Amino acid sequence: MNLLIGxxxxxxxxxxxxxxxxxGYRAASTGYMAAGIxxxxxxxxxxxxxxxxxxxTINGDGRQGVEG
Known part of the structure; x- marks a missing residue:
């Protein structure tokens, strides 16, 4: 559930x-553009x-790839 909320x-x-x-781009407002970014x-x-x-969590150790 926490994962979904995040x-x-x-x-x-x-x-x-x-x-x-x-x-901000439309109104040519640098402040709004910066806040949006x-x-x-x-x-x-x-x-x-x-x-x-x-x-x-799925992999257990965080590594991806082919096991073997």
Whole structure:
């Protein structure tokens, strides 16, 4: 459940960041664009962190590849 909340939170940050950056671009507001880019970066970091943690949990040791 915690994994789902983390991914969902990351996706919300990505959507809000994109909307804020796009509206800042449209209004020629550097502050809104910068805030949107920061939110995008936070969202991407959250999603990547949760996915990597999920992969590590599935594999047991975090390694990927062919076993043998």
């Amino acid at each position: 991914k969902l939170g990351g996706l919300v940050f990505i959507v809000l960041g994109f909307l804020l950056a796009a509206s 920061v939110l995008l970066a936070i969202g991407v970091a959250l999603v990547v962190r949760k996915v990597l943690r999920e992969i590590k």
